[in-house]
Amino acid sequence: GENVEQHPSTLSVQEGDSAVIKCTYSDSASNYFPWYKQELGKRPQLIIDIRSNVGEKKDQRIAVTLNKTAKHFSLHITETQPEDSAVYFCAASLLWGNQFYFGTGTSLTVIP
Amino acid sequence: NAGVTQTPKFRVLKTGQSMTLLCAQDMNHEYMYWYRQDPGMGLRLIHYSVGEGTTAKGEVPDGYNVSRLKKQNFLLGLESAAPSQTSVYFCATRQGQNTEAFFGQGTRLTVV
Numbered sequence: 001g002e003n004v005e006q007h008p009s010t011l012s013v014q015e016g017d018s019a020v021i022k023c024t025y026s027d028s029a030s031n032y033f034p035w036y037k038q039e040l041g042k043r044p045q046l047i048i049d050i051r052s053n054v055g056e057k058k059d060q061r062i063a064v065t066l067n068k069t070a071k072h073f074s075l076h077i078t079e080t081q082p083e084d085s086a087v088y089f090c091a092a093s094l095l096w097g098n099q100f101y102f103g104t105g106t107s108l109t110v111i112p
Numbered sequence: 113n114a115g116v117t118q119t120p121k122f123r124v125l126k127t128g129q130s131m132t133l134l135c136a137q138d139m140n141h142e143y144m145y146w147y148r149q150d151p152g153m154g155l156r157l158i159h160y161s162v163g164e165g166t167t168a169k170g171e172v173p174d175g176y177n178v179s180r181l182k183k184q185n186f187l188l189g190l191e192s193a194a195p196s197q198t199s200v201y202f203c204a205t206r207q208g209q210n211t212e213a214f215f216g217q218g219t220r221l222t223v224v
Contacts, residue, residue, distance in 0.1 A: 001171070009152070032210035043202065043215040044155070051210065089154060093210055098143065098162050099170065100213070104154035 002027045004092050006103025013080050014111050021106045023090035024072040032093040032100070033073045035064060039086045047088075048075070080110045114138055118203050118216035125193045125223045133188040133219050135203030143206045144186040145170075145213070146178065148199040155202065161186055193223045 003026040013019050023033075034049035050057045050064045050073065057064050061080075066073040077084055087107050093100035119134045135144060142163050147155040157170030159178040167178045175197060177189045190197060203216040 006154075034212065043217050045215070046212045049212065096209065098168070098209065099145075099157055099160060101157075102147075102155040104152060 001099070002030055002092050002094060002097075002101040004090060004101045004103045006090050006106060008106060009104065010107045010109075012109045012111060015080060015082060017080055019075075019077045019080055019084070019108055019110075021075045021088055021090070021108070022072060023074070023092075023103050024070075025092040025101075026071065027092075027094060028068075028071065029094050029096075030092040033064070033066060034091050034093075034100070035075050036089045036091065036102075037086045038089065038105075044089060077108075080108075082110050082112050084108060085110045116203060116205055116214050116216040118201075118219050120219060121217065122220050123222070125190075125221065127193060127195060127223060129193050130189070130191050131193065131221075132190075133201055133203075133221075135186040135188070135205075135216055137184055137186075137203075137205045137214075139205060139207075139214065140183070141205040141207050141214075142183075143208065144180065145204040146176070146186065146188045147202045147204065148172065148197075149202060149218075150199050158188065158201075193221075195223045197221065198223045 031052035036044035037047045038044040063076040090103040145160040146158040161180040164183040201219045204213045206213040
């Protein structure tokens with residue numbers, strides 16, 4: 001199966017700074033890479049996703065980049081705000097797979 | 113339109129007791145998943161289903177059983193609960209491969 005590694009496990013940034021979370025995957029057949037945000041006590045919710053036929057995708061302050069050759073993808077949050085504080089999970093899904101595999105999560109704290 | 117609903121939200125069990133967690137969805141999704149979330153370990157897949165009447169094992173299936181008799185419901189059973197099964201359990205659904213997953217609100221289970 002797929003192995004997804006996520007770093008860092010915790011991240012603190014000052015409000016207004018950027019935050020970057022990185023994930024690597026092991027199976028070159030993976031082609032779908034979603035990112036989920038989980039606020040304290042809440043359910044994970046999709047914030048952005050990317051498929052292997054594109055290298056970058058943006059949605060306002062959030063962007064995801066994908067390097068298929070190196071098998072890693074990253075989440076970029078610009079102009080961070082206190083409400084961005086949460087746990088972020090990356091995931092990877094194989095082209096013909098029924099499962100998707102999650103990273104271990106990054107706890108982001110934005111300091112006002 | 114409730115989306116994905118888990119029952120119960122909280123439960124305390126004694127070692128050796130059994131229980132069933134229910135995941136109900138009104139999104140007409142084919143794929144349903146059960147995950148457990150433990151600190152520092154992300155979301156780990158227990159079992160999943162790709163359609164009514166089907167089930168398959170995930171990463172950590174031992175000690176759990178599942179059934180999908182109706183398309184809208186996915187049940188997770190613990191036959192003889194152990195303290196190691198203390199966790200937060202999430203159900204998720206999605207329409208197909210490489211599509212967004214929607215999560216239930218979670219069930220916090222404590223086994224004493």
